[in-house]
């Protein structure tokens with residue numbers, strides 16, 4: 440099924456959903472006292488059936504899932520109609536949770552995503568991956584369940600403070616590095632990443648993600664694995680140090696660039712050239728990475744072992760950077776990843 444993507448300058452009316460729907464939304468909007476949220480709050484109230492949850496990793500926690508699904512189920516039963524649309528309004532945590540719910544409720548209900556963070560708008564809402572966390576380890580269970588529609592509403596996305604754009608930068612530069620070509624040429628010249636830059640690049644970044652996803656929608660051919668650039672280390676720091684996902688990925692991409700140089704996949708000239716580009720200069724520097732790693736665990740093997748891509752031989756498929764548009768995937772033993780990690784950690 441092809442996901443329909445709509446860009447809107449205004450809030451769509453409930454009627455435009457053409458049928459019964461249940462809105463699952465981030466409670467943040469309802470609880471905010473900020474005047475700028477008024478329109479959003481009023482719009483949420485126009486959905487007769489709605490339920491709000493606190494966003495974040497706890498929402499994706501399997502242990503608290505039964506209680507939440509019971510509440511949702513009782514609402515869906517009140518609507519008492521087949522094909523109730525499930526609408527997720529929020530960032531990536533709301534999206535992952537809502538997508539999972541839609542995929543299992545009544546063996547699958549139509550899903551609409553309305554992403555409200557840059558990270559979800561450019562990345563997590565697209566491609567149909569849903570996920571829950573288990574005992575503190577991220578995304579251990581989930582389904583492939585693409586949304587029928589993804590609606591990107593400009594005034595909603597522009598509500599975000601600058602910090603959200605900074606958090607999304609890791610995923611944005613990941614897509615630009617993987618795509619290369621014209622996208623990299625324009626992206627690499629950016630001097631800062633704020634709401635207006637993020638809105639401007641949004642269609643091209645989404646396009647870049649679908650170019651990869653459409654070649655391997657169910658992650659069977661290994662192509663989609665490219666989207667894990669920066670995530671091997673990123674997921675460790677997200678779990679161990681509670682870093683926001685996008686920030687952890689930004690550090691992870693810096694680490695992947697350093698690992699690529701160390702293994703000579705990225706030659707010194709290309710490494711230096713890459714580091715001269717404006718966009719790469721918005722990533723954490725090597726010394727900021729080393730500094731951050733002072734407070735991270737020494738042994739990361741327990742985290743790496745949780746990686747879904749680990750092979751029987753205890754190797755991981757690591758995504759290196761050779762040049763923009765050329766990011767080779769290679770099997771690396773977790774012992775070698777650990778060695779590189781400890782070498783970085785020991786640097787001053």
Ligand SMILES: NC(=O)c1ccc[n+]([C@@H]2O[C@H](COP(=O)([O-])OP(=O)(O)OC[C@H]3O[C@@H](n4cnc5c(N)ncnc54)[C@H](O)[C@@H]3O)[C@@H](O)[C@H]2O)c1
Nearest residue numbers: 467494495530531532533555556558559563568598599684
């Ligand atoms: N399914 C996928 O393919 C995929 C890909 C990447 C990341 N993810 C998941 O996405 C999650 C991270 O996404 P996220 O950073 O959007 O997280 P999030 O949903 O936790 O949102 C981050 C914060 O932004 C706030 N927020 C949401 N919309 C806002 C708005 N318009 N204005 C101001 N604040 C707003 C939220 O209340 C929250 O505090 C992680 O759980 C990650 O695993 C999934």
